[in-house]
Amino acid sequence: xxxxxxxxxxxxxxxxxxxxxxxxxxxxxxxxxxxxxxxxxxxxxxxxxxxxxxxxxxxxxxxxxxxxxxxxxxxxxxxxxxxxxxxxxxxxxxxxxxxxxxxxxxxxxxxxxxxxxxxxxxxxxxxxxxxxxxxxxxxxxxxxxxxxxxxxxxxxxxxxxxxxxxxxxxxxxxxxxxxxxxxxxxxxxxxxxxxxxxxxxxxxxxxxxxxxxxxxxxxxxxxxxxxxxxxxxxxxxxxxxxxxxxxxxxxxxxxxxxxxxxxxxxxxxxxxxxxxxxxxxxxxxxxxxxxxxxx
Numbered sequence: 001x002x003x004x005x006x007x008x009x010x011x012x013x014x015x016x017x018x019x020x021x022x023x024x025x026x027x028x029x030x031x032x033x034x035x036x037x038x039x040x041x042x043x044x045x046x047x048x049x050x051x052x053x054x055x056x057x058x059x060x061x062x063x064x065x066x067x068x069x070x071x072x073x074x075x076x077x078x079x080x081x082x083x084x085x086x087x088x089x090x091x092x093x094x095x096x097x098x099x100x101x102x103x104x105x106x107x108x109x110x111x112x113x114x115x116x117x118x119x120x121x122x123x124x125x126x127x128x129x130x131x132x133x134x135x136x137x138x139x140x141x142x143x144x145x146x147x148x149x150x151x152x153x154x155x156x157x158x159x160x161x162x163x164x165x166x167x168x169x170x171x172x173x174x175x176x177x178x179x180x181x182x183x184x185x186x187x188x189x190x191x192x193x194x195x196x197x198x199x200x201x202x203x204x205x206x207x208x209x210x211x212x213x214x215x216x217x218x219x220x221x222x223x224x225x226x227x228x229x230x231x232x233x234x235x236x237x238x239x240x241x242x243x244x245x246x247x248x249x250x251x252x253x254x255x256x257x258x259x260x261x262x263x264x265x266x267x268x269x270x271x272x273x274x275x276x277x278x279x280x281x282x283x284x285x286x287x288x289x290x291x292x293x294x295x
Contacts, residue, residue, distance in 0.1 A: 004137050004138070004139070004163055005162070005163060005164065005177070005178075005179050005180060006136050006137055006162050006163060006178070006179075006180070006181065006185065006187050006191055007137070007180075007184070007185050008179070008180040008184070009180060009184050010031065010179070010180035010181060010182055010184065012027065012030075012031065012182075013027050013028075013031070013182045013183070016028075016182065016183070027182060028182045028183075028189065031181070031182040031189065031190050032182075032189060032190055032193050034178065034179070034190065035176075035178055035190045035191070035193040035194035035197065036193075036194075036197060038162075038176045038177050038178045038194045039176060039194050039197045039198045039201065041177065042174050042175060042176055042177075042198065043201075045172070045173065045174040045175065046174055046198060046201060046202055046205075047205075048172055049132070049158045049160075049172055049174060049202060050202060050205045050206050050209065052130055052156050052158065052171075052172060053130045053132075053156075053158075053202075053206050054206060054209045054210065056128065056129060056130040056156055057092070057130075057206075057210060058210075059128060060128055061126070061128035061129045061130060061155075062091065062092055062093070062094065062128070062129045062130075063092065063093045063094075063129070063130050063132065063206075064093075064094050064095075064096060064122065064125060064129060064130070064131045064132065064150070064155075065078070065079050065093070065094070065095040065096065065132050065134060065199075066095075066096045066118070066121070066122065066131060066132065066133045066134065066142070066143050066146040066147065067095075067096075067097065067133065067134035067135060067140075067143060068097065068098050068110075068111070068112030068135070068140050068142045068143065069107075069110075069112055069136075069140075069187070070136070070187055070188040070191075070192045070195075071134040071135055071136050071140075071187070071191075071192070071195055072095075072097045072098070072104075072112075072134065073097070073104065074134070074192060074195050074196050074199060075095045075097075075132075075134045075199065076095040076097055076104060077196075078095075078196075078199040078200060078203055079093045079094065079095035079203075080095070082203060082207065083222060084221060084222040084224070085207075085218060085220075085221055086207045086210075086212040086213075086218070086220045086221070087212065087219075087220025087221060087222060088207070088210075088212065088220070093203075096121040096122065096146065098111035098112055098114055098117045098118070098121070098142045099111040099117070111142065112140050112141065112142045113140075113141045113142070114141065114142055114145075115141045115142065115144065115145035116145070117142055117145075118141065118142040118143060118144065118145030118146035118148075118149070119145045119146065119148070119149045121146060122146045122149045122150055122153075123149070125149065125150050125153050125155050126153060126154070126155065127153060127154030127155055128155075129150070129155045129156070130155060130156040130157070130158065131146065131147060131150035131155050131156070131157050131158070132157075132158045132159075132160060132202075133146060133147045133157070133158070133159045133160065133168065133170065134160045134161075134195060134199070135159070135160075135161055135166070135168065136161065136162040136163070136187035136191040136192075136195065137161070137162070137163055137166075137187070138159070138161035138162070138163030138165070138166025138167055138168055139163070139166065139167040139168065140168075143159075143168060144167070144168045147159065147168060147169070147170055148169075151169075151170075151171070156171055156172075157170040157171045157172070158170055158171065158172045158173070158174065159172070159173045159174065160174040160176065160195065160198060160199075161173070161174070161175060161176070162175075162176045162177065162178045162187065162191040162194060162195070163175070164177050174198065176191070176194040176195065176198055178190045178191050178194050210282075211282050211283025211284070211285070211286070214239055214259075214262060214283075214284045214285065215239060217235050217238060217239055218235065219235065219239075219258045219259050219262065219284060220258070220259070221258075223256065232251065232256075232258055233247050233248055233251065235258060236250060236251060236258065236261050236262060236265070239262055239265075239266070240262065240265040240266055242265055246265070247261070247265075250264055250265050253271050254271055254274075254275075257275070259278055259284050259287075260274045260275050260278060262284050262288075263277060263278060263284055263287045263288055263291075266284070266288045267287070267288045267291035267292065268291070269291050273291075274287065277290050277291065
């Protein structure tokens, strides 16, 4: 039986349990640092997945994450942050985890070998959707069954794996070749780091393409506390170069809508004109360009 790379022993840490704490920490962190290189090597594949997802969302589809264990928990984290960060509807991106919320917080409830759950959790996927399976080993049964159902239903499928030769089939494969862990088989370490970085990059690039940013500023964030209310003012000021009083007035006139406020200040359009242009074009840049006669 061939050992998967994520389950192999790492020759650089064979003496891990004999090292002084600072050196043990250094070995662990050095291994984690290699995860960034694995993600960088996979950037062309990640870019392809972003383009696939963008096309599906533009056509009215949804994005599904599917994962178990550490990989699945990272997928849930990424999915749940998209609404407060970018203001997208919660129904647009769904993370599926075997056993649901109870298993998410209690690792003793382990259903990653349940193909039945994988098939059941994806029962409502359609041919308009994209399903991204995340599995360090490339062989998790829950993910395999979920992607199998998705493919049969005509959805676009993407697999993100830390195995160079994953056993699961998908239309598009992202390999994060992280190799053996500092602690053998503990894929919450290097594989987890690579997975988090790759998911963050994937979803952020996707939201940028979907017009959910202006420059490198968050313009769709949910404003739920005083810190974020002040951040909104700072965003408007940074994007437009206007003073605080002007930014606050524009936000007030826009009913707190950052994008509307930005279009009014950047283009000189009236509030309702800005709102209409945003509805028709889908992004601040495109709306402003319309008023400037470039689109």
